[in-house]
Amino acid sequence: MIADVLSETKDKMNKAVDAVKDDFGTVRTGRANPALFQKVLVEYYGSPTPLAQLASMQNPEARTLLVTPYDKTALKEIERALVNMPNLGANVGNDGEIVRVTLPELTEDRRREFVKIVRGKAEEARVSVRNIRRRAKDDLDALKSEVGDDEVARAEKELELVTKSHVEAIDDALKRKETELLEV
16 A cells, blocks of 8 residues: 555656656757747637647757648648747748748847746746645555554655655756756
């Protein structure tokens, strides 16, 4: 029973770390990257659809991304979704076949803004990991009458080590992303 609680907790914490790494990928660095547009939803036949399902994306140059829709009728909607994307500041245009997204050069102030955004995302992930730990601790406390105080105490120590390792993984990902953002 204790092993089940710890295993489930590790799985949830791994998912939280993976989610924050994916979130970091959506924050722009100096290069155009298809991951920036991972969470863009396009209004397609009345329902919001992820951009990756409607078009292929290529980046032929460092700050240019070409979006080629599979269905040419979705071209205008894709362009509209990209223009309305917050925190991008890109020049978006279409030539009737593809949508060309040109990202401007990042200024020092803009880089610092992105670092703040990334730090906020990292803090949200840390809070998520701590909430998972709290729920697991409650589950372990509920098992005290069945397995004994010593077993629960050992499990809580292991839970703390697991939590610490996941928080460190988030911090490492944050350091890498900050370095990437501040690199000129």
